[in-house]
Amino acid sequence: MTGLSSVRVAFVALAAAVALVLQTTVFPHLAWHGVGPNVVLLVVVAAGLARGAHFGMVLGFGAGLLLDLAPPADHAAGRWALALLVVGHVAGRVRQDAPAGVGGALAAVAACSFLGSSLFTLTGLLLDPGAGVPDLLEVVLAGVVWDLVLAAFVVPVVMRGLTRLDPAALAT
Amino acid sequence: MKPFPQRRYGLARNEGGEPGKGTPPRSLVLALVLACASLMVLDQSGSVLDPARRAVGEVVGPAQSFTAGAVRPFVELPEWFEDKDQMRGELASLEAENDQLRSQVRTTDLDRNRLAEFEGLTAAATDLGTALVPARVIGIGASQSFSATVTIDAGSSSGITPDLTVLNNDGLVGRVLRVTSTTATVLLVVDPDSAVGARVAADMELGFLTGRGDLGDEARLDLELVDQTVVPRERDVVVTWGSRNGDSPYLAGIPVGEVVSVYNSVRETSQRAVIDPFVDFAALDLVGVAVPSGTRSDRAVVEADGSLR
Numbered sequence: 001m002t003g004l005s006s007v008r009v010a011f012v013a014l015a016a017a018v019a020l021v022l023q024t025t026v027f028p029h030l031a032w033h034g035v036g037p038n039v040v041l042l043v044v045v046a047a048g049l050a051r052g053a054h055f056g057m058v059l060g061f062g063a064g065l066l067l068d069l070a071p072p073a074d075h076a077a078g079r080w081a082l083a084l085l086v087v088g089h090v091a092g093r094v095r096q097d098a099p100a101g102v103g104g105a106l107a108a109v110a111a112c113s114f115l116g117s118s119l120f121t122l123t124g125l126l127l128d129p130g131a132g133v134p135d136l137l138e139v140v141l142a143g144v145v146w147d148l149v150l151a152a153f154v155v156p157v158v159m160r161g162l163t164r165l166d167p168a169a170l171a172t
Numbered sequence: 173m174k175p176f177p178q179r180r181y182g183l184a185r186n187e188g189g190e191p192g193k194g195t196p197p198r199s200l201v202l203a204l205v206l207a208c209a210s211l212m213v214l215d216q217s218g219s220v221l222d223p224a225r226r227a228v229g230e231v232v233g234p235a236q237s238f239t240a241g242a243v244r245p246f247v248e249l250p251e252w253f254e255d256k257d258q259m260r261g262e263l264a265s266l267e268a269e270n271d272q273l274r275s276q277v278r279t280t281d282l283d284r285n286r287l288a289e290f291e292g293l294t295a296a297a298t299d300l301g302t303a304l305v306p307a308r309v310i311g312i313g314a315s316q317s318f319s320a321t322v323t324i325d326a327g328s329s330s331g332i333t334p335d336l337t338v339l340n341n342d343g344l345v346g347r348v349l350r351v352t353s354t355t356a357t358v359l360l361v362v363d364p365d366s367a368v369g370a371r372v373a374a375d376m377e378l379g380f381l382t383g384r385g386d387l388g389d390e391a392r393l394d395l396e397l398v399d400q401t402v403v404p405r406e407r408d409v410v411v412t413w414g415s416r417n418g419d420s421p422y423l424a425g426i427p428v429g430e431v432v433s434v435y436n437s438v439r440e441t442s443q444r445a446v447i448d449p450f451v452d453f454a455a456l457d458l459v460g461v462a463v464p465s466g467t468r469s470d471r472a473v474v475e476a477d478g479s480l481r
Contacts, residue, residue, distance in 0.1 A: 017232075017235075020232065021232065021235045021236055021239050022239070023314065024236060024311035024312065024313070024314075024323065025236050025239040025240045025243065025310060025311050026239060026243050027314075028311075028312035028314070029243070029247050031312075031314070031315070033315065033386075033387070033388055034312075034314070034315035034386075034387040034388060034454065035314065035315040036314045036315075038314065052195070053195045053196055054195060054196035054200075057196050057200075057201065057204065058196070058200075058204070061204045061207070061208070064208075065211075066228065068211075069221070069224055069225050069228040069229075070228045070229065070232040071225070071228075071229045071232065071233065071236075071311060071321075071323040071350075071352070071355055071356075071357045072311050072312065072313045072321035072322050072323040072357045072358070073225075073313060073317065073319075073321070074313070074319050074321045074349060074357065074359065074363075074365075075317055075318075075319055076211075076212045076215040076216045077211045077212065077214075077215040077221050077224075077225075078207070078208040078209065078210075078211030078212040078215065079208075079212060081204075081207075081208045081211065082205065082208035082209070082212075085204055085205065085208065089196070089201070092195070093195075120317070121318065123212065124318060127212060127216055139315050139318075143314075
């Protein structure tokens with residue numbers, strides 16, 4: 001690992017931690033029917049878009065694990081880790097398949113938010129088949145809307161930070 | 173369209189080796205997915221991950237405390253603008269008094285029944301032998317997680333241990349799941365995993381309350397009565413059944429909510445009543461954790477007789 005890439009890892013770790021605290025502490029006050037934005041997911045999507053599938057996937061796993069273990073989470077650990085791992089991977093693939101742009105990034109955020117929440121719900125149903133889930137689709141879609149709104153603030157900051165720390169970008 | 177990304181992958185692989193570039197190796201994907209799966213199975217089957225949760229909580233808890241403290245003035249700002257200053261103070265104290273009176277009224281039926289039951293015994297045991305540790309809610313889990321848990325800013329250093337009862341002015345809030353030194357995670361009664369022994373105050377009937385996972389105005393609990401011949405009436409108050417010596421979670425006689433509708437399920441041969449909880453879970457802030465009287469704590473404790481220690 002070069003010095004720069006460890007700076008990058010430190011940057012995304014910090015971003016994920018800040019996102020976690022904001023998500024559990026600040027946004028519940030603004031939440032609609034208890035549904036707030038998933039800021040950690042946005043950080044993972046931004047990192048995937050900026051750095052590719054490998055980076056996005058590893059960060060997704062780490063950030064998801066943080067989301068699983070940090071209070072007040074009480075679900076089985078590994079559920080957000082799996083969901084965000086896939087999200088990071090998909091966001092990274094989007095970066096390779098489509099030219100980056102505002103529209104493309106927003107579409108990626110919407111798709112990833114839907115995918116992440118759905119995966120999380122599905123693993124929950126797999127682990128505990130008896131549990132009834134109220135208004136499943138409504139909650140997931142409200143989450144997508146929240147994530148789109150917040151993406152405008154979070155994604156550019158994380159992406160710009162990662163590009164600044166990119167040795168290739170510095171060289172050019 | 174197809175060949176283009178294909179070529180890009182090839183390039184990325186040729187550049188190879190540099191971490192953070194291109195697609196991840198298949199072995200890494202497999203390893204991480206397997207790690208997730210084994211974590212889920214481990215956590216589902218036992219409390220193996222509790223030390224890890226506690227460690228993360230010790231780090232994240234103070235950050236949550238700090239942030240919650242920083243945003244509290246802004247959260248309360250709208251209220252501040254709505255009312256004139258003196259009126260607000262007056263209103264708050266009147267509301268508190270009102271809540272107290274209301275909760276007294278709610279439990280009168282229960283108290284009367286209890287008194288009758290305990291007549292002849294030495295005392296009516298008005299003192300449950302508990303004190304309250306005040307705490308504020310600093311973190312709330314999102315609805316996307318489909319579980320209703322919150323973090324409060326009091327932990328083991330304030331004398332809090334798992335399974336203690338959490339309540340506020342209006343009634344039962346939930347119970348403590350796990351603690352770190354400065355924070356505790358509380359399972360709200362509206363969580364789908366929460367099950368609370370309850371009784372209908374008017375006729376002392378026993379039952380079990382389960383949550384539905386909704387917060388906010390439409391938060392509801394389902395009450396399943398043990399005796400299927402009894403039909404609870406609407407507006408009947410439900411209180412916790414609990415245990416007197418505190419060997420199970422939830423103290424006895426804490427108001428939970430009132431009956432809003434009753435269903436008769438023939439298939440399950442039981443009465444199912446829908447309960448509207450007294451506590452507004454969407455606007456949860458100041459709560460009290462019921463600890464045994466005389467617990468050592470690093471903050472002021474409200475004792476059973478109302479004094480502050």
